[in-house]
Amino acid sequence: KNQVEQSPQSLIILEGKNCTLQCNYTVSPFSNLRWYKQDTGRGPVSLTIMTFSENTKSNGRYTATLDADTKQSSLHITASQLSDSASYICVVSPNTGNQFYFGTGTSLTVIP
Amino acid sequence: NAGVTQTPKFRILKIGQSMTLQCAQDMNHNYMYWYRQDPGMGLKLIYYSVGAGITDKGEVPNGYNVSRSTTEDFPLRLELAAPSQTSVYFCASSYSIGFNQPQHFGDGTRLSIL
Numbered sequence: 001k002n003q004v005e006q007s008p009q010s011l012i013i014l015e016g017k018n019c020t021l022q023c024n025y026t027v028s029p030f031s032n033l034r035w036y037k038q039d040t041g042r043g044p045v046s047l048t049i050m051t052f053s054e055n056t057k058s059n060g061r062y063t064a065t066l067d068a069d070t071k072q073s074s075l076h077i078t079a080s081q082l083s084d085s086a087s088y089i090c091v092v093s094p095n096t097g098n099q100f101y102f103g104t105g106t107s108l109t110v111i112p
Numbered sequence: 113n114a115g116v117t118q119t120p121k122f123r124i125l126k127i128g129q130s131m132t133l134q135c136a137q138d139m140n141h142n143y144m145y146w147y148r149q150d151p152g153m154g155l156k157l158i159y160y161s162v163g164a165g166i167t168d169k170g171e172v173p174n175g176y177n178v179s180r181s182t183t184e185d186f187p188l189r190l191e192l193a194a195p196s197q198t199s200v201y202f203c204a205s206s207y208s209i210g211f212n213q214p215q216h217f218g219d220g221t222r223l224s225i226l
Contacts, residue, residue: 043218044217089154103154
């Protein structure tokens with residue numbers, strides 16, 4: 001069964017600290033993995049998209065890694081800011097059919 | 113840039129009523145999608161379209177209908193609203209389903225069925 005699991009479910013960190021969010025998937029055959037940021041009351045916004053051949057991709061203070069062999073991805077946030085408080089969603093697509101498998105997200109709260 | 117625009121933002125319906133959720137995009141994207149997001153759950157695909165005149169079912173299509181008469185618009189129709197359809201509905205679009213194409217989401221319609 002194609003699934004995407006994220007951990008932790010929620011996380012609270014101090015402003016300025018780093019954090020890492022995890023995504024494990026069973027989707028096969030794999031096409032790409034996306035990380036989205038969803039602010040409260042808003043739609044998801046794309047942070048990174050990674051294909052099978054990519055190990056690391058950065059977008060400012062956000063760095064995503066992908067290990068296609070172990071089917072794991074992580075999103076590392078450096079020097080967190082209050083505006084990083086949001087839900088972070090991992091989405092995996094197979095290379096067959098028009099489908100996206102969404103994780104339930106990690107809720108990140110950055111406190112001063 | 114307007115991007116993806118959804119209307120209305122909020123709506124309360126009575127059981128058995130019907131309504132249409134509107135979605136419009138101004139990016140000339142071929143692909144459009146409707147998702148629902150329930151508390152504590154990942155987004156679920158309701159319907160999608162790969163171009164004007166072409167629609168297909170997603171994972172949870174029951175109780176919904178769609179049409180795609182133009183590239184820009186992709187309305188979602190609820191017939192005979194049921195409490196189980198209480199959710200946040202997101203419309204999204206992308207240039208293609210290609211492996212490096214992001215989906216652009218609207219800000220959602222929050223729908224309650226009472």
